[in-house]
Amino acid sequence: MHVVEMRQITKQFGDVIANDRVEFQLKRGEIHALLGENGAGKTTLMRILFGLYREDSGEVIVDDQPVRIGSPKDAIALGIGMVTQHFALVPPFSVAENVIMGYRDSLSMDMKAIEAEVASSAKKFTIEIDPSAIVRHLSVGQKQRVEILKALFREARVLILDEPTAVLVPQEVDALFDILRNLREQGISVIFISHKLNEVMAISDRVTVLRDGRAISTIDTSSTTPSELAKMMVGRETFGVTRQGEAVADQPILQVERLCADDGRGLQALKDISFVVNSGEILGIAGVGGNGQKELAETLCGTRQPTSGGILVRDKQMSGASPSEMTAAGLGRVPEDRHAGMVGELTVADNMVMEHLSRFTKRGMLDRKAIKNYTDQLIEQFQIKAKPSDRARTLSGGNMQKLLLARVLANQPDVLIAPQPTRGLDVGATEYVHNQLLEQRQRGAAVLLISEDLDEILALSDRIAVVYEGEIVGVLPVHDADIERLGLMMSGVIKENKDAVPQI
Amino acid sequence: MVVAMFIATLTAATLRVATPILLAAIGETFSERAGVLNLGIEGIMFLGAFVGFYTADVSGSLWVGLLAAIMSGILLGLLMAFFTVTLGVNQHVSGLGITLLASGLALYAFRLNYGGSATPPSIPPFEQLTLLENIPVLGTILNQYMLTYIGFLLVVPISWWVMYRTSFGLKIRAVGENPEAADAAGINVFRIRYIAIAAGGGLMAMGGAFLSLSQLGAFTHGIIAGRGWVAIALVIFGNWNPSKVMLGSLIFGGTYALQLRLQAMGLQLPIPYETFLALPYIVTIIALVIAGRQASYPAALLKPYRRE
DSSP states (O other), X not given: OEEEEEEEEEEEETTEEEEEEEEEEEETTOEEEEEOOTTSSHHHHHHHHTTSSOOXXXXXXXXXXXXXXXXXXXXXXXXXXXXXXXXXXXXXXXXXXXXXXXXXXXXXXOHHXXXXXXXXXXXXXXXXXXXXXXXXXXXXXXXXXXXXXXXXXXXXXXXXXXXXXXXXXXXXXXHHHHHHHXXXXXXXXEEEEESOHHHHHHHOSEEEEEETTEEEEEEEGGGOOHHHHHHHHHSSSOOOOOOOSOOOOOOEEEEEXXXXXXXXXXXXXXXXXXXXXXXXXXXXXXXXXXXXXXXXXXXXXXXXXXXXXXXXXXXXXXXXXXXXXXXXXXXXXXXXXXXHHSOTTXXXXXXXXXXXXXXXXXXXXXOHHHHHHHHHHHHHHTTOOSOTTSBGGGSOHHHHHHHHHHHHHTTOOSEEEEESTTTTOOHHHHHHHHHHHHHHHHHTOEEEXXXXXXXXXXXXXXXXXXXXXXXXXXXXXXXXXXXXXXXXXXXXXXXXXXXXXXXX | OHHHHHHHHHHHHHHHHHHHHHHHHHHHHHHHHTTXXXXXXXXXXXXXXXHHHHHHHHHSOHHHHHHHHHHHHHHHHHHHHIIIIISOOOHHHHHHHHHHHHHHHHHHHHHHXXXXXXXXXXXXXXXXXXXXXXXXXXHHHHOBOHHHHIIIIIIHHHHHHHHHHXXXXXXXXXXXXXXXXXXXXXXXXXXXXXXXXXXXXXXXXXXXXXXXXXXXXXXXXXXSTTHHHHHHHHHHHTTTOHHHHHHHHHHHHHHHHHHHHXXXXXXXXXXXXXXXXXXXXXXXXXXXXXXXXXXXXOTTTTOOOOOO
């Protein structure tokens, strides 16, 4: 018997079929992964189950009864809860207030009693949280726990988690998995939406793979392998890239000398950072998130002012230059946050030319024909699935990243800064980005890859620099780097050639 | 023929009533598209009306008066930009502050120069252009002030063109939607916002000066009478698009002109005449409720931009 059954679910947006006759069955007390690339239809299917979308056709069955779920309220009444990537919490409210909000609306509220009730509920589900804490002060992982608790407090028997690990650091992921395993023991069913194979393998009992809006297969996790799942997910077997040849590291293009910068709160985020990136090489900056990577990328791109130190592009001092001066000096960047890197309300074409408007302006007027031709050409060259007139926000994550890559690479920059270039991308799009970075290396550009994904760093970099608490704690050629050594450096246990300006 | 003449005079009045609100609303559109809500609009219009009147009175030239009014709007726009863009002060607070400041300034200067004279001072206002006067209906409609022609035939099309066909317009829209991305693309967010707000202020003051220089030839305390607030509603109604904002100003102007005529007919109705006076505002609210549902606010509206 199934807690939830979805039969022949079809949902169409315009002429895009997001779900095509999808079948999905959820057992009581299982962790069921919904695996697929971005845009495969995972979230759409779950939004239908949670009443956020209405299916065009098909049937939803809960406890063997056909149901109509017209709104999240209906879903909650049926015992279905959902935690999305964007939390629906009120920051100035306490945890307890957020948990009961909209669920209990008695006129007077005895906060002490409510907090006690929330605390006992948290204890029952082994969720560590202080009910009186103000949500604004919580970490992302703690906020997520509040969201989970909110759903469980509403007596959810089915808990949908939409890419819950995307926002978490590794330790928080482990803590989340402990909570999920405990929920399973209490008979609660968990639907775990993800495109990360290792997580799916680690946590789920069964997997349903979606591809292009269709359910490809549902299998027991124990009877499958990551490569089999990957094959089902992308519809082909090989993926991953290979770096060819040793770097011909001849010419230093980007030189960073004793660079210091503060973070948004005025605390020192970069401490005397020095490194060199040569033409035709990829320097990988490895490190646990929040150790100054964001500030480093912003300072190099000119959107953050350094407090001291030098940035030399082809021997020209660029420290403190504005973003447009950096671009003019031959520096290109792939923005860390795709959404912050483009203007969603403007068209693909507008976004494509935004960095060099003067080239497409004649006497103050936009040369729309030239813009369209230029965009058409880049769309073809970079295989972007979009029309020049589409609004940028309608693109999928992978296509947004292609747009941003096309925008910067079309200029053939001497230096490419790529902070977290594949974060949140699916396997296919990640491979695409990797190939583009390697192509730039082949062309002779100096590429700075900043990533929290060690596999990515190891696969692409010629040399690896490890950053810890705003300092470079060591630089290794890739053939000297092994995971264990990098891991120790990333956690600040060992520091190597701390004071030396790294040589080739 | 009676019906045709009624429609002709109604249309002519509609355009006249709509002009000041249209100019102000286009000014507000520029400001908001760049990400700054300018609640100083009412005060900027009021000061514009005064400066226009006073300068015209002193210099003897209506055009010099108009120019001075526009300059006063640009200056207040720059002040607004200094508060909201450079200092990052809350936009509601600084906008209302500017309205209070400008209104006080205008009243004070008016008292200073004209004292408490019993009969309000007046100047000969702009003449209406009489084009095709001999053609009955069309002649009546085209019987308009120069500023009305400038507003509808120049300001609206040029604004639309600037917004959607020039790189400057693209920059305005970019800084109002996503200043971080615009900055990273090498667009000077601060400068673009300053220019948009200042230009907007100039248009608002021009709208105010229309009332004192074209329609009345005088300056009174109630000369603006909330037209600035109506303009803000029309910007939302028009979805921040100059041509739709123009449509909104025509709907408001049309209802206003119609209610004037309904009052003048002296119908013996069991409802007080104030009901007619309220009609344009009620229609504005209804239109706003209908159109406001699809309103897509510039995403960075109200948010000061700071480089970290």
